[in-house]
Amino acid sequence: MTNNLRVKSSKFIDETYKISFKFNNKTYYGYKGDTLASALLANNIHLVGRSFKYHRPRGIMTAGSEEPNAIVQLHKNTSRTEPNVRATEIEIYEGLEASSQNCWPSVNFDLGGINNFLSPVLPAGFYYKTFMWPASFWEKYEYFIRKSAGLGKSPTEPDPDIYEHKYIHCDVLIIGAGISGIVAAKTSAKNGFKTLLVDEKPHLGGSTIYQNSEHFKINNQISSSWLEKEINEIKKIDNLEIKTRTSVAAFHGYNFLLARENLTDHLPLHQRNEKVRHRLLKIRAKKVISATGSLERPLVFDNNDRPGILLSSAIEKYSNLFGVACGQKNVLFTNNDSAYETAISLFQKGINVEAIIDNREEVDSKLVKEIEKNNIKIYKGYTVVNTFGYKKINKISIMQLSKDGQKVVGSKISIDCDCLGMSGGWTPAVHLFTQSGGKLKFRDDDQVFIPNKYPSDQISIGSCNGEFTLDEILTGISKKLKDFLNIKKTDYENLEIQSHFNKTKRNIWLLPSDKIIGKTKPFVDYQNDTTAKDIKLALREGFRSIEHVKRYTTTGMGTDQGKLGNMHALGIISETAGSRMGELGTTTFRPPYTPLTFGTIVGRNVGEYFDVFRKTPIHDWHVENKAKFENVGQWKRAWFYPKENESMHEAVQRESKAARDSAGILDASTLGKIDIQGTDASEFLNRVYTNAWSKLAIGKCRYGLMLNEDGMVYDDGVTTRLDENHYIMTTTTGGAATVLGKLEDYLQTEWPELDVYLTSVTDHYATISVCGPNSKKIVSKVIPEIDLSDEKFPHMSFKNAKIDKVKCRVMRISFTGEQSYEINVQANYGKSVWDKCMQAGKEFNITPYGTETMHLLRAEKGFIIVGQDTDATMTPIDLQMDWIISKKKYDFIGKRSLYRSDTIREDRKQLIGLVTENPKEVLEEGAQIVADANKSPVEMLGHITSSYYSPNLEKSIALGVVKGGKNMIGRKLIIPMENKQIKVTVTDPVFLDKENKRLNA
Amino acid sequence: MFVIHCPYCGKREQSEFKAGGEAHIVRPKQPTELSDDQWAEYLFMRKNIKGVQFERWVHAHGCRKWFNMVRDTSNDEIKAIYKMGEKPPRKL
Structure with a gap:
């Protein structure tokens, strides 16, 4: 047998440009213009892969993107290797390396081929049916099933392209x-x-x-x-x-x-x-x-999947476009005129056509006549009943169709061939x-x-x-x-x-055979090895919807998405179920039409461009000082600053102690800031916060809690009255954008009569928070012009000031429970003011602290973090913050919901403090809280929301939510862990300085 | 992905907008006068129909203005767009 089936030059192939490539480690040659498939066929290679379930030998079937069988692994390189590349689409290039998939040890000798002989016991739904019993064994089965699942190998290293x-x-x-x-x-x-x-x-x-x-x-x-x-x-x-x-x-x-x-x-x-x-x-x-x-349709008959069986139009394309003969003894099998076009093309190129098997009994178009004129035998009213040849087709047997096309009659005729083209019409x-x-x-x-x-x-x-x-x-x-x-x-x-094309066609979705259906393998979906038998089985088992049959039999679920076989599946279902084809509908066609690489979908959004991140004006200082960062919303926030070999725990303990003993400094620039102006600004705040704002004096600050209309806590923060009609609101770091969006929504849609203007100024200001007993001394060094005495500048007040010539806003507000000052300056001066504070604080061992220490300090003080201690099911009453709900105000967002039958239940989960029996034992955030761990089922009372070891109290502290917790102060509860039960006592959520002495010191 | 005609900016890609649920649900002026059921009606009950639906949208990555939109949810055809406070067109 010759190894080169290149027949006649084609103008689409450049025979002066020879290209070498490797397939399964062997070197071959092709020409510029070839696809991998055409080059392989020119080298007389049909066997390209193994099928998914039965590991049957499979060859090139088509010449386009609908190819189900000839899918290969491209490249050996671990970063560029790519599975499931259609050999019919990839154009060959110098250095191409491809290999067969789904076979071991090789495509010629594949051990998985045993599945082909086991096929009687591998029907549709085999995995569903077999591996369900006993249910607890699934985990054991899964390991082996996963190993045999999937086609090809994915790359193990990042894509360099x-x-x-x-x-x-x-x-x-x-x-x-x-x-x-x-x-x-x-x-x-x-x-x-x-x-x-x-x-x-x-x-x-x-x-x-x-x-x-x-x-x-x-x-x-x-x-x-x-x-x-x-x-x-x-x-x-x-x-x-x-x-x-x-x-x-x-x-x-x-x-x-x-x-x-x-x-x-x-x-x-x-x-x-x-x-x-x-x-x-x-x-x-x-x-x-x-x-x-x-797309040309295949025909569904016994063993219609052997290497050497192609679509008739593919054979024509290989011959006309690539100048490649798919075989030397070609037989075409058709139910319409298309195969005659192919036959004429082959004939013109001098490629031998042995015979044409035509389902139709009467055919007389000009195309047919030309074939007859050239003495090619046409079997009219015949069908192929079987094919032979394990790794490549070598023979077919045909029989005559009965008048109604439902069965075969007469005796079998054998025809030798090395290539069979099939045409079932067009979809x-x-x-x-x-x-x-x-x-x-x-x-x-x-x-x-x-x-x-x-x-x-x-x-x-x-x-x-x-x-x-x-x-x-x-x-x-x-x-x-x-x-x-x-x-x-x-x-x-x-x-x-x-x-000269005659349109008559004899459409038979499942061609009859001399054998019963159970003994045949008429493939409908080649890639997933679904046969007509599987589809009929699904119908027998009660599946009716095409979408269900598809999922049960996996027909149309391969990488080719059933471009070839879906119509036949539909046809066989409607014939078996006795319904009209048009009424069944089709399965849903979903994007993508052909698979996309992940790289294409992601584009340039990889690595550091995967997502935008925001940096504060002081970010570089944190980097220089070895801060570890945490993501908060889109922000990179300094998390803690480990010194030398400090662990996170050690760093946080040191930072926390320093902030209470002397002075700490925090970059709070990420807090959301909304500038609120207008003659109705006070009224607006009255409506959006739970507490009253009309009487807040100019130069004073107030903490506010914002609810959703359903009464649940949404956001919190301190708002300062800068002037009669001018406020600056702070929000949580992560909530800034949504809070602004919500406020705008109310303003534009519910209260358009209010004269209020909202502007996000988060990025415009750097915010530096200096806290601790020595904070006053440090800030007075940085801003000498302000009188920081408690009389002139008490807690919750604000002053405009200047540092050198730079305007700044100073607020005395605190999230740590310590006396503390927040300095807001235009963002581009943030770093220099930070440096000034560090310089001024040197003598007091001023310690920069990150978000973790901030969280610890506020937990000592029992201050909540919205989103950590709350989860959109917590009302202010649940948080034991009744004091912040104005009794006088007629309305505010969420007010009415606070006395719905559900929100006034006594047994709602409420915020409480927890201390452990062993003060060294730190609880796990998210752990369950129960009263009796031995009861079955265990009643879950709540869970832990925040937990730390407090260096200032020298004990473990935690916040949690517990059903009816408000009335459980002093109760002993249990935290059940994997290996132990931890005993805890319910306390007030404020652990430190209940009298606020430190704040007002 | 729709092309939405913002009444303030003109035609823009859907990715610039955010949907805000059913339109023309007015916040009660006197919530405290309402029974639990009446309040729940305002708070929770929203239509989700196959067909012509009145919706609120905001040009979130643009002018940040809210507006109303009439959309057929069965085929995503936008039938009308009008500003907040305006009545929906009679003929759709």
Whole structure:
């Protein structure tokens, strides 16, 4: 047998450009223009992989993106290796290395092949049925099942390639550059529309471009010659952008589409450096023309999956476009005229066609006549009943179909062959159309779903619209385009078309066999090894919905998403269930049409660009001083500052002690700040906070609690009255944006009569908090002009001041329970004021502390953190903060909800303090709180929300929420842990300085 | 993804906007006068229909203005957009 099946040169293949590549570690040669599949076929390699479940040998079946079998692992390199690459799409390049998937030790000798012989005991739903009993064993089964699941290997190292996203706006997008797409593109662009034409293949012209038959002519020219001239013309049009190797992945509402442009996968490796590999195009088109073509259907008969069995149209493409013969003894099996086109193409190239098996009894088109003229045997009214040859087909047996097509009659005839082409007619590629929300209708004549209702400004033309023959495509296209684009004239008004294709077809979804169905393997989904038998079994077991049958049998769930077999699955279901095909509907077509790499989806948003993060003006100082950071919202906040070999615990204990014993300093710049101005500012605050604001004097600060309308705590913070009609509100770091959004919402939609203006000034100010018994001395050194005496500047008050010439706002407010001052300066002075404070505080051992120490200090004082001690089910009463709810105010957000039947329940979870029996034992945040751990079931009373070891109290402290906790002070409760039960006592949540002596000192 | 015509800025991508639930639910002027059931009606009950729905939207990454939108939830067709405080168009 010859090893080179290259038959005749093709103009799409550059035979002067030889390329070497490796497949399963062996070196082969191909030419520029080859796909991996065509190059392998030229080397007489059909066996490319093993099937998923039965590990059956599988070969190349198609010549396009619908390929279910010939999927390979590309590259050996661990960072670039890529599984499930379709050999029919990847263009060969110097250095390409591919290998078979789903086989061990090799594709030729695969131990998993034993599953093929076990197949009688591996029916649909095998895993569901077998591994359920006993239920507790699933974890043991799972390990082995996971090992055998999945196809190919994913890379283990980060992807070194570059990907990017690009937005495109155009008047008209045309998907598919076959003959209809080319005609549409030229018409659209020549009429002044900004037009984008995309096609997944590297060449334009679809399948027409490589047809070379006298039977198909346009204006007396062979269709491919005519089309070539059109293509040459459109390349010169300015307002037409053409993108090849660009596959539309998704078609969303409002004509928003995603496409992947493949820029480097066809280049030799050394030419790819620094280049963008894939580009995700985000296309917004005013109008969309789908010209996505159609996919040839396989036929469903016993052993229809052997290497050497291809789609008839694929055989034609390999011969005409790549100059490759798929076999030397070809047999074609068809139910329509398409296979005759293939036969004529092969014949013209001198490739031997042994016979054509045709389901139809009467056929007499010009195509058929030409075949007969050339003495090729046609078996009319016959079907293939079986195929032979383990790793490559070598024989088929055929039988005559009964009149009704339900069974076979007569005796078997054997035919030797090394390649079988099958054609079950054509399925319009309506995937993108339905993704966009389009509704299909079923055409009974030739059993196809075609577009019916368009959800947006779009049309489908050509074979994706069920127009399969050249005359069907071209006769109506001019009027269609004129109506759609609203133009008067096209270049395609009076085309003279000659097409000898006869449309009659004999559609039998599951071809009959001389064996009972249980003894046959007629594959419907090749990749997932679903046979007609599995589908019938699902129906017998009671599944009716196509969506359920799909999931139970996994048909259509492979990487090819059932592009070939879904129609047959539908057909077999409707025939078996006795329903009409159109009534069943289809399974949902979901994006992407063909798989996308993760790189394409992510684009440039990798590494530090994965998410935006915000830095305070003092960030660099924290970095220099070895701070560990924590993410709070989008902010990077200093978490703690370990010295030398300090652990986190040691650092936090040191920081916490220093802040209470002498002085601490905190970068609080991340707190949300909202500037509130207007004559109704006080009234506005009255409505959004639970407490009263009208009487707050200018220059004073007040803590406020904000609720949702359902009465649950939403945010908190201190607001300062800067002037009669001017306040500055602080919010939690994470809540800043949503609080502003909520306030704006009320202002614009509920209370538009209020004269209030809100401005976010979070980024405008740096906020430095100096706290501790020595804070007064330090701040007075930094801002000597202010009288910091308790009489002149008491707790909860504010003053404007200047540091050198820089204006600042100083508030005496405290989140730690210590005397403390917050200095707000214009952000770009933040670092220098911080430095000044550090300098001034040196003699007092001023200690920078991070968020962890801040949390510890406030917990000692029993101050809540919204979002840590609360979880959107806590009212202020649950938090024992009744004091903050104004009794006098008629209304505020959430007030009415505070006395709903549910919110006044006594047994709601309420905030309490907890101390452990052993003061050294620190509780785990999130741990459950129970009264009796031996009761069954254990009644869960609540959980721990905050827990620390307090260096200042020298004991473990915790905050938690407990059902009816308010009345449980002094009760002993239990924290059940994995190996022990920890005894705790309920206390007041304020652990330190209940009298606020430190604050006012 | 929709293209939304902000009444203040013009046509923009949906990603600039945030949906804010059902429109034309007015906060009661005197919540304290309401029974638990009446308050719950305002607080919790929202329509979620297949078909024409009145919604609130905000141009969150733009002018930050709230407005009303009439959308057919079955096919995402935007039937009308009008400012806060305005009445929905009679003909949809």
